[in-house]
Amino acid sequence: MGKLQGQSSFFVPGPPAKPGEAHRPLVEFLLREVRGETVLDLGGGAGAYSLEMKKAGFDTTVADINEKSLAVAEKNGLKTKLLEPGEPLGENLADTVMMIEVLEHVPNPVDFLKSAIGAAKKRVVFSLPCTDDFNTLFECGLTYAHIAVSDHLWHFSYDEMKQMLDSLGVEYRLTMGDYLFPGAGIKLLRGCFKGPLGLLILPFRVLNKLGLIPKRYPSRFYGVIEKR
Secondary structure, three states: OOOOOOOOOOOOOOOOOOOOOOOHHHHHHHHHHOOOOEEEEEOOOOOHHHHHHHHOOOEEEEEEOOHHHHHHHHHOOOEEEEOOOOOOOOOOOEEEEEEEOOHHHOOOHHHHHHHHHHHEEEEEEEEEEEOOOHHHHHHOOOOOOOOOOOOOOOOEOHHHHHHHHHHOOOEEEEEEEEEEEOHHHHHHHHHHOOHHHHHHHHHHHHHHHOOOOOOEEEEEEEEEEEOO
16 A cells, blocks of 8 residues: 555554563464464564563564664563574574564565565464555544554555465465454543543443444454465
């Protein structure tokens, strides 16, 4: 879809997660989908997600081009691998290769995915922002988390992601999650109604828990590629 930037963002963009600040839904996704014992965290920065995987018993290595980020990962007891831009990644480096919020930053996502697939023995797991209904939110002056960050080179819709994965000829699963509504609606109401007034949003939260409020505007893709 190319480079697009929103007018404003209720969901404030921020830097990559620091160790100890990993986004819980992403951690749960990794714990559910990673296979084998060894994990290569490709583009893993300071190792926020590698640290969570290490705590869960996986043998994890953080691979990145940023030396300062890798130094932080090393201080937290993680193994690291410094990558040079354009450097061949290698074959069968780990059971699972994970890429958390990485593909939107690289110049050629297809080639990057090919390298990741080659480096994996079992599977590749990845996440990235979903812009399936970007135009609606853009027109409202509302954008997804991280969507206005200037170093995002790509913004993919569901069809565009499927087309890219189909072109690789791989077996994969692609789902959308982290829906902004009703989640964003609850967050807004919490900000408006504090203290005893917070009880006013209780029916809304109960209906949401029961699945009676439709979810709209997914903010993230979750992908799994099987290595055959």
